[in-house]
Amino acid sequence: MIEWSEQHEMIRDAVRRFIEEEIVPNLEELEHGDLPPYEILRKMYATFGMDEMARGRFERQIAKAEAGDAKEKKAREGDGTGDGAAMQLIPIIELCRYCPGMVTALGVSVGLTGAAIMSKGSVEQKKRWGLDVLTLTKIGAWAITEPGSGSDAFGGMKASARREGDEFVLNGSKTFITNGPFADTIVFICKLEEEGVDSRDRKILNFVLDRGMKGLDQGKPLRKMGLHSSPTGELFVNDLRCSIDHLLGGEDALNKSHGAGREGAKDTFQTERSGVAAMALGIVSRCLELSVAYSRERVQWEKPIGEYQLIQEKLARMEVARMNLQNLVFRTIELSAHGKSMGLAEASAMKLYAARAAVEVAMEAVQVFGGNGYMAEYHVEQLARDAKVLQIYAGTDEIQIRAIARDLLTG
Amino acid sequence: MKILVCLKQVPHQDARLDIDGAGTWIKEDGIKFEINSYDTFALEEALRIKDAGEAEVVVVSIGPDRVTQALRTALGMGADRAIHVKDAEIDGSDTLGIAKVLAAVAKEESPDLVLMGLMSDDGNASAVPPMMAELMGVPSATAVMKATPEGDGYRCERELEGGALEVVDLAKPCLIAVQSGLNQVRYASLKGIMAAKKKPMDTKSAGDLGLSGVVGAAGAKAQIEKIYAPVRGEGAEIIEGSTDEVVTQLVGKIKELGLL
Ligand SMILES: Cc1cc2nc3c(=O)[nH]c(=O)nc-3n(C[C@H](O)[C@H](O)[C@H](O)COP(=O)(O)OP(=O)(O)OC[C@H]3O[C@@H](n4cnc5c(N)ncnc54)[C@H](O)[C@@H]3O)c2cc1C
Ligand SMILES: Cc1cc2nc3c(=O)[nH]c(=O)nc-3n(C[C@H](O)[C@H](O)[C@H](O)COP(=O)(O)OP(=O)(O)OC[C@H]3O[C@@H](n4cnc5c(N)ncnc54)[C@H](O)[C@@H]3O)c2cc1C
Numbered sequence: 001m002i003e004w005s006e007q008h009e010m011i012r013d014a015v016r017r018f019i020e021e022e023i024v025p026n027l028e029e030l031e032h033g034d035l036p037p038y039e040i041l042r043k044m045y046a047t048f049g050m051d052e053m054a055r056g057r058f059e060r061q062i063a064k065a066e067a068g069d070a071k072e073k074k075a076r077e078g079d080g081t082g083d084g085a086a087m088q089l090i091p092i093i094e095l096c097r098y099c100p101g102m103v104t105a106l107g108v109s110v111g112l113t114g115a116a117i118m119s120k121g122s123v124e125q126k127k128r129w130g131l132d133v134l135t136l137t138k139i140g141a142w143a144i145t146e147p148g149s150g151s152d153a154f155g156g157m158k159a160s161a162r163r164e165g166d167e168f169v170l171n172g173s174k175t176f177i178t179n180g181p182f183a184d185t186i187v188f189i190c191k192l193e194e195e196g197v198d199s200r201d202r203k204i205l206n207f208v209l210d211r212g213m214k215g216l217d218q219g220k221p222l223r224k225m226g227l228h229s230s231p232t233g234e235l236f237v238n239d240l241r242c243s244i245d246h247l248l249g250g251e252d253a254l255n256k257s258h259g260a261g262r263e264g265a266k267d268t269f270q271t272e273r274s275g276v277a278a279m280a281l282g283i284v285s286r287c288l289e290l291s292v293a294y295s296r297e298r299v300q301w302e303k304p305i306g307e308y309q310l311i312q313e314k315l316a317r318m319e320v321a322r323m324n325l326q327n328l329v330f331r332t333i334e335l336s337a338h339g340k341s342m343g344l345a346e347a348s349a350m351k352l353y354a355a356r357a358a359v360e361v362a363m364e365a366v367q368v369f370g371g372n373g374y375m376a377e378y379h380v381e382q383l384a385r386d387a388k389v390l391q392i393y394a395g396t397d398e399i400q401i402r403a404i405a406r407d408l409l410t411g
Numbered sequence: 412m413k414i415l416v417c418l419k420q421v422p423h424q425d426a427r428l429d430i431d432g433a434g435t436w437i438k439e440d441g442i443k444f445e446i447n448s449y450d451t452f453a454l455e456e457a458l459r460i461k462d463a464g465e466a467e468v469v470v471v472s473i474g475p476d477r478v479t480q481a482l483r484t485a486l487g488m489g490a491d492r493a494i495h496v497k498d499a500e501i502d503g504s505d506t507l508g509i510a511k512v513l514a515a516v517a518k519e520e521s522p523d524l525v526l527m528g529l530m531s532d533d534g535n536a537s538a539v540p541p542m543m544a545e546l547m548g549v550p551s552a553t554a555v556m557k558a559t560p561e562g563d564g565y566r567c568e569r570e571l572e573g574g575a576l577e578v579v580d581l582a583k584p585c586l587i588a589v590q591s592g593l594n595q596v597r598y599a600s601l602k603g604i605m606a607a608k609k610k611p612m613d614t615k616s617a618g619d620l621g622l623s624g625v626v627g628a629a630g631a632k633a634q635i636e637k638i639y640a641p642v643r644g645e646g647a648e649i650i651e652g653s654t655d656e657v658v659t660q661l662v663g664k665i666k667e668l669g670l671l
Contacts, residue, residue, distance in 0.1 A: 006480055
């Protein structure tokens with residue numbers, strides 16, 4: 001893929017119009033108030049038929065699983081065009097021009113929570129929880145991080161599941177959980193209590209929790225630097241009792257090897273990381289566009305500031321970043337057209353570059369705008385605050401570097 | 412029931428417009444285009460008629476290759492078929508020339524209803540719809556705010572100056588040129604956009620429509636002499652001083668002019 005097709009541009013224009021009509025007028029409330037993003041996201045899903053498309057995909061997947069197609073997961077053939085991937089990435093890019101938080105809220109609900117249920121759950125569990133999350137009828141949260149374990153998510157994890165007859169008793173605290181305060185359906189990741197097995201090596205299990213279950217407490221949104229349109233909070237699980245129906249994969253999950261849960265989570269990291277390039281592209285293209293316009297019109301010493309080389313250097317660097325990010329997004333789409341996906345090291349490299357580029361460009365945009373850049377009205381300060389999170393979640397920069405270097409040194 | 416919707420592709424409302432070398436139009440290369448806003452309301456009206464019953468919605472647009480994007484967008488929103496009239500010979504047509512081309516398409520299609528926008532965002536002439544209706548020999552109404560089926564035609568409410576409305580009845584076949592804002596224009600769904608690729612789009616030339624030598628710059632009775640930005644006048648007076656002084660002086664000026 002070397003450029004956007006006519007269809008892609010049409011999707012972009014339609015989504016852009018929706019954003020201008022439905023999101024921009026609410027930006028103040030979303031970014032500086034307490035308006036949760038879910039109703040607008042649902043409206044977007046309904047407007048563009050994304051809920052129906054998700055339902056269609058779900059039904060096909062279930063039909064295949066029920067027909068006993070064991071190769072269900074492996075049979076990922078490309079559609080030859082990458083249009084499926086493009087249809088998912090274009091709204092991410094467009095939303096991030098205004099509201100990277102909305103993409104986070106959406107991505108965690110559909111992309112992480114929905115995908116976890118669909119890849120690890122039994123057919124019953126997919127029907128019970130998966131469909132509603134994929135269509136945004138219900139909001140999902142995916143909880144792995146704890147106060148004491150972030151980058152070393154599995155190693156330091158304290159959340160536990162104890163088997164008592166037919167039941168499990170769950171305990172643990174999670175933090176920084178996207179959608180945590182409002183989620184209806186939560187994937188709670190914890191370790192099986194096993195006699196004589198070192199905590200580091202215990203089996204990783206994924207439970208689905210419903211809002212309102214006894215023993216589950218969903219904290220209020222935490223105050224944070226940016227990404228205000230994505231509510232983030234703590235979850236407290238205290239002697240929560242549930243049946244094995246809530247364990248994704250059921251008995252099978254208990255019988256899997258000790259490393260299996262960790263490997264499964266790595267697939268999730270890989271998807272998460274490739275989405276970040278699209279997010280960065282949205283932030284960078286908006287910052288560039290605003291900076292170019294401002295450089296043309298802002299006059300100091302009788303000249304538009306765009307005529308000063310120091311400003312030109314900033315604009316040129318922004319454009320280089322935009323081109324690189326666009327090519328990374330094209331590569332993601334092209335891979336998907338051929339039914340392939342990136343390896344973990346490549347996805348990590350892409351995420352590292354994308355996050356750094358977004359932060360650098362957004363901070364430089366603030367600089368081009370001078371005093372106005374520091375003021376909320378000009379919007380670049382919000383994008384700069386929002387961009388920073390890309391270097392932290394879905395694996396910090398340092399963790400991406402570690403993954404890239406390990407691959408180089410052991411490969 | 413067949414509805415023909417005429418769409419014009421115009422420079423995007425956010426596009427930066429620079430006057431071209433000849434000084435008679437704007438530089439078109441590198442700018443974004445979109446469907447004329449008035450025409451989107453006409454298309455929506457057609458799609459609503461289709462949603463409410465049986466109707467085939469055919470969209471037509473005149474222009475270079477870029478126009479296919481406007482037509483594909485209309486197909487993505489739900490139109491069934493598109494006609495792209497593409498011919499360098501048509502370049503430089505005046506409004507009558509454009510009306511002749513559209514009337515020729517209408518003659519081939521014989522629609523029960525033609526829907527279009529009252530005017531175009533770029534040309535602002537408001538001339539094509541009535542001319543086209545005359546050439547077709549069908550009744551028409553402009554600045555329509557509401558159209559409801561009535562007997563064998565449509566009852567139209569037209570917007571007049573000062574907020575008054577005029578009600579006219581048109582027998583089918585007829586032509587309705589809509590005012591903006593008469594409906595809420597839908598979005599193309601993602602599935603609709605992907606499906607648009609497979610919907611039929613015919614390309615026609617002036618010759619195909621029997622109009623060779625009749626349209627284009629040669630046949631135009633009106634020609635654009637020049638386009639220019641109005642020169643800044645000298646009439647402005649800036650009142651300076653404290654707020655009280657400014658207000659007193661301003662009120663004085665208004666009284667001086669006998670406006671108060
Ligand atoms: C807005 C937001 C939303 C989030 N949403 C979710 C969510 O929905 N679900 C969820 O489970 N989590 C979520 N997280 C948590 C996120 O994944 C973690 O914050 C992230 O993985 C980093 O973990 P930590 O905060 O504990 O930092 P730590 O792991 O404590 O890291 C602190 C610093 O040490 C560095 N560091 C750590 N280990 C090493 C090492 N071995 N070598 C070099 N440097 C190292 C890190 O790079 C970092 O700079 C979210 C976070 C944020 C900010
Ligand atoms: C929080 C805050 C508090 C403030 N408090 C005060 C205050 O109390 N009193 C007060 O008077 N002011 C105050 N200011 C204003 C501040 O001093 C100005 O914002 C600052 O001097 C920059 O001017 P500007 O915003 O007009 O940016 P501009 O001068 O328009 O600069 C825009 C961009 O162009 C660049 N640029 C401009 N000229 C050139 C050139 N020749 N070559 C290369 N690059 C150039 C700048 O470096 C910047 O990147 C405050 C600003 C802020 C943000």
